Amino acid sequence: MTDEIVVVPSGQTYEGKQGHAFFAGISTETAGSRGLCMHLVRIPPGARDNPHRHDGHESAIYVISGVAEGRYGADLAKRVTANPGDFVYIPAGVPHQAINPSTTEHLVAIIARTDPHEQESVVLLPDPDEA
Template identity: 30%
Template sequence: MPNHDHDRGTGAVRIVGGALEMGLQRQQLRAMVTASTAGARCLSSGDVYMAPGHYSAAHIYAEAEIIVRILDGYAATVTWGDEGTAAVMRHEPGQDLYVPAGLAHAAINLSRTHPVLAYEVRSTPRFNEDVSPRPDLDAQLPLLAQQVQDEHVDRVRQAQARGELPWW
């Protein structure tokens, strides 16, 4: 659990992160602002670390809307609509991705050599407590991950050939 200091006069809280923990969705997470650390009533936030080449399990958040901001690295989020068709959205440092509550999704680190660090904000005060795995979609992930990671390698090589660095 993170360490936290309360400013008793204003209600402000400074939170210093604890250890990463593996979530049900096979992502390493560090809850930061939550109901228990800061008294949050309507939101929570935390860090997400994805090792090189890693992809999460498919999952949904029953109640939480989430915003994902990539801080370092390159990622893709796979989403599945009601008809079961997968869509891939790539995102990079400085970009936000919004995932509505109930939308099945999974994250992919596009790099096989560089980790991804992201920061998530969720619309519920208990970070990651409403996650539900979607194992029915997991069989699609190995091939999807390989395809988007291969495409990323091609884009990196093309960018490097043009002298556009850094790319990993």
């Protein structure tokens, strides 16, 4: 355990299993976190996540700009929409997929999870659209 405050400079990115780049924030890898991670995601116009879930870890999302459409649940059959300023909660293990429906605007959001590792609990799932 450390008693040091860590600043993670902006601009560092990594490719996520979800199918796009994340801006590295707080995690075990960047700051030595033991109980959470928090990152910025910027999803391009028309892009979507690879369907996935986070086993054993909850997620919280804050939409900064753009509109987030989400598919979730069994076969990703349920739908949700979040606008700038909205908070989204995803229970542990729930299959989900984020979609940016805009043709012109990036979707920008802060993501926090109870998994302190950047990608450890990400489990990719088949895309029902490709089945």
